[in-house]
Amino acid sequence: MTAVEQRFREFKMPDVGEGLTEAEILKWFVAPGDTVTDGQVVCEVETAKAAVELPIPFDGVVHELRFDEGTTVDVGTPIISVDTNPGAGEAAPQAAPAAEAPAAEKPAAAEPEEKEGRQANLVGYGAAPASTKRRPRKPLPGLQRSAPAPSAGAPAPQEPAPAPARPEAAPSPASSPALNGSGRTARPLAKPPVRKLAKDLGIDLETVTPSGADGIITREDVHAAAEAVQAARETPVAAPSAAVTAVAGRERRVPVKGVRKATAQAMVHSAFTAPHVTEFVTVDVTRTMKLVADLKQDPELAGLRVNPLLLVAKALLVAIRRNPDINATWDEDNQEIVYKDYVNLGIAAATPRGLIVPNIKDAHAKTLPELASALGELVTTAREGKTTPAAMSGGTITITNVGVFGIDAGTPIINPGESAILAFGAVKLQPWVHKGEVKPRQVTTLALSFDHRLVDGELGSKVLADVAAVLERPKRLMTWA
Incomplete structure (x- = not known):
């Protein structure tokens, strides 16, 4: 490694997810001339899964930001260069065009870019650094760049000859x-x-x-x-x-880009790959609503998010324990059904960047307070736009709470890689036959969509019926668990 390579280090766009190929730079937190330290967050990027903050892995002074905010960059492309020895004085970074190769070896297509880059009418319109692996980039607007000095022993670049004067007045x-x-x-x-x-x-x-x-x-x-x-x-x-x-x-x-683009592609793939079946059940959840009110006063749950969704999640986990074959996925490549002995419970969340589905890892093994804590952290992180790609990977089954929007029911689309999704509708006071009399009761509608390739009508009906039974009589959380 040369002295220039050691001094000017490049930080490349990493693969922050599972096989992602690109990310959009949402915001820079540093500018040329700023001092950075190992582990300091320098920018926020949005992938097809989430917004992620990127820390830089070395110390130094920011020499150059390679891309504007709002630019989509391929994984592996340098996005920032850092001078790791700023006290050594002026030096040319390795990417300087003048030291790249002799003029005779440069492709002809690069010549207009070099000449064009010398028109420095605005900040950031200096000569653009070339690359031996990618086509020459145009100068990037709005990013302050230091003009690289020629390397020792390298001939100074020749200024282009001025165009001959024309007889008519210049426009x-x-x-x-x-x-x-x-x-x-x-x-x-x-x-x-x-x-x-x-x-x-x-x-x-x-x-x-x-x-x-x-x-x-x-x-x-x-x-x-x-x-x-x-x-x-x-x-x-x-x-x-x-x-x-x-x-x-x-x-x-x-x-259409980022999370919204990925969601659209995933939903289309799921809708036209997995044969969806949706079943509905309307259930009296009056006892569950009373239990929610009691749990909010429980010291063991103080400070935690206690709401009807928490008990719906617990009811679904109980139903999966009683009907474990619902927790599976279809492997098209190997023509196999993969049954999961763990439950990573996904919770669909609407965010300004689009719909995301983070999941609670090993939700089946959590107590009610642990589940409440995990659910609260998941929702808070999603609303702040800081959900990581890892938090959205590996889900096995999902709940979508459409009731918060006042919706009674729907036909949700299965999250790719899963076998089922449960829609929880709005809880409303309705007339209901209770103990032989019509009384006002708290009622909701549940809808379960499942992949009919691996979940038949019997299995899907049993799961939905078990969820409804637990919500109707929540003491089953103890007797069935």
């Missing part, structure tokens, strides 16, 4: 795109927030006419271009200009 930057040394159109100038806005709206900055000083594209320019594109889509060619203004801004387009 102003605001009216025409800038040209680089090769006479080609340079990269449009825009600040990072404007560039991200254009990306989110699907606008190519090459097509936007700049109105800012020195030919810089503004937010207003991007919005105007987006409205023009939208109007062109919705308005007939012969429509008058007044109609174009009337329909502008009536739709929003949001890229």
Whole structure:
């Protein structure tokens, strides 16, 4: 390893999940020039499973951030470089283009990038570092970079010869795109927030006419271009200009990525791979609701989350113990049914980033206080957006609590890799025949969806009936357990 390699160390995007191939940088917590220490969190990324904070594994001073916030980066790609010996003075990091290879060995396609990179009109428009393994990257907007000095013994890079003067007057930057040394159109100038806005709206900055000083594209320019594109889509060619203004801004387009994209793919795969069957049962849970009220006063459960979902989870675990074959998965590749002797109980949680299903590991072995504690931690972590990929891996069966939204029942889609999912509906006061008389009782509806390849109607019905029986008479938690 050379002295430069030892000094400037790169931190690559890790695989923070099980076989994930990419992640989006949500937020940087450091900037060039900041001092970092081993284990310090430098950024937050979103994978197809969750948002994860990444700690850096060495000490030093941040030299370069390779990507903007909002950029999706492949696993294994360097995202930040750190100067581990900042007291040694100026030095060129290994990735500097001038020291990469002799000019004759560089591919011709890289030459326009080098020339274009010398137009330093905005911060971050310096020469971009090249790579021998990936195609040359364009300079990244909005990230402060230090200009790398030439390595010792390496010839200084030659500045491109100025373009010959033309007889006519040069157009102003605001009216025409800038040209680089090769006479080609340079990269449009825009600040990072404007560039991200254009990306989110699907606008190519090459097509936007700049109105800012020195030919810089503004937010207003991007919005105007987006409205023009939208109007062109919705308005007939012969429509008058007044109609174009009337329909502008009536739709929003949001890229499908991260957790929401992964969830969509998983649900489609599950719905069209596993033959779903859903059964329903309506049950009187008055006794369960009274037990919940009593448990909230129990010193053993003080400070823990005690609610009807806790007893539904315990009822399902009892039903699985009585009917263990429900806790299984279908192995398509080996044409086998894999029966699980443990229960990792998934709880579906709605978050701003989409639906996630973290699970409580070995829920079958937990006491009621332990289950309440684990359930509380799971919900709190999910709401804070800090659920890890490991917490969402290895689930065996899931509960979705649609009742919190006032919904009576539904036909939930099975979480991939599992055999069943239980939907818990809203608990409502309803007229109910109790001991031969119609009385107001607390009533709810349960719905169990199961994979009919490995769970037949008898097994699915037994599990659902057992859950209902426990909730109707919760003393069965003791007699059946």
